Amino acid sequence: MKLYANVFGQGKPLLILHGFLGMGDNWKTLGKQYEDLGFQVHLIDQRNHGRSPHSDDFSYELMVNDLHEYITTNHFESVNLIGHSMGGKTVMAFACKYPDLVNKLIVVDIAPKYYAPHHQEILEGLTAIKNASFKSRSDADDLLSNYINHKGIRQFLLKNLYRKDKNTYDLRINLKSLKNNINEIGKALEPEQIFKGETLFINGKTSDYIKAEDTNLIHNHFPQAKIEGIENAGHWVHAEQRDAFYEVTKVFLNN
Missing domain, CATH: 3.40.50.1820 (Alpha/Beta hydrolase fold, catalytic domain)
Structure with missing residues (x-):
């Protein structure tokens, strides 16, 4: 690769x-x-x-x-x-x-x-972002705050967010594969x-x-x-x- x-x-x-x-x-x-x-x-x-x-x-x-x-x-x-x-x-x-x-x-x-796997809430929050539609990064942060209280961690995770086209945001990570293989991380x-x-x-x-x-x-x-x-x-x-x-x-x- x-x-x-x-x-x-x-x-x-x-x-x-x-x-x-x-x-x-x-x-x-x-x-x-x-x-x-x-x-x-x-x-x-x-x-x-x-x-x-x-x-x-x-x-x-x-x-x-x-x-x-x-x-x-x-x-x-x-x-x-x-x-x-x-x-x-x-x-x-x-x-x-x-x-x-x-x-x-x-x-x-x-x-x-x-x-042991310990990223479940983070992955749930990122999944919510992946499945949602929103107009700005601050909207994404508001959504992620339902899962993660720590603003610094949210800012770190939202570096993965990018504008796919004029009206759509997406994540640079392969969320599906990372969730499916979460046991590999530890x-x-x-x-x-x-x-x-x-x-x-x-x-x-x-x-x-x-x-x-x-x-x-x-x-x-x-x-x-x-x-x-x-x-x-x-x-x-x-x-x-x-x-x-x-x-x-x-x-x-x-x-």
Whole structure:
């Protein structure tokens, strides 16, 4: 599958993979900062997200294959990878399968463990938007507020909304496939999946995605892993505390 990516800068390739229901452009501000560090930044839309192709099939194995195709098509000898949440699971699995292609790995607010499905209300809200007709983005926000109280999360999700034609809005995600394959999102890495390269896990200290008891599991899969917590940040740590996140990642990437 030929993935869509927004690419800018010159230098060592840095590939960034967004989380569930996100898109590469969520990372544009940070991407420009990494460009200034001397990286060629690739903000990738994973399958069924953003401007990348839609498919009935959806799994980490497929997303790893998509990423491998992207890297080999671009003739990269090795890359640096950043992945948030679902994207973090993708880059973890990729690094374990293709360690020689990975220089440094950054995993954002996700552990290599199983997570039970927990996006039901969000998917219900997006389904309501998909099935409704409305005249403005604010109308869509009003509808989504019936399902999601947090305005910041609604704004994040509504980045998927685009004007299909003069009178119609649509979503850039393949909602049907993501709902049908929701159990794939939380899957754990297999015990034999190990990456021995340089790895940084970053978690928001108010998020519960990475817990203290996950430390041993992380080191079982990633023996060189460092784990850094960022204060006053939740699951979207890179957006909530962008400056602190940038500083931690800059040090790791530059060393």
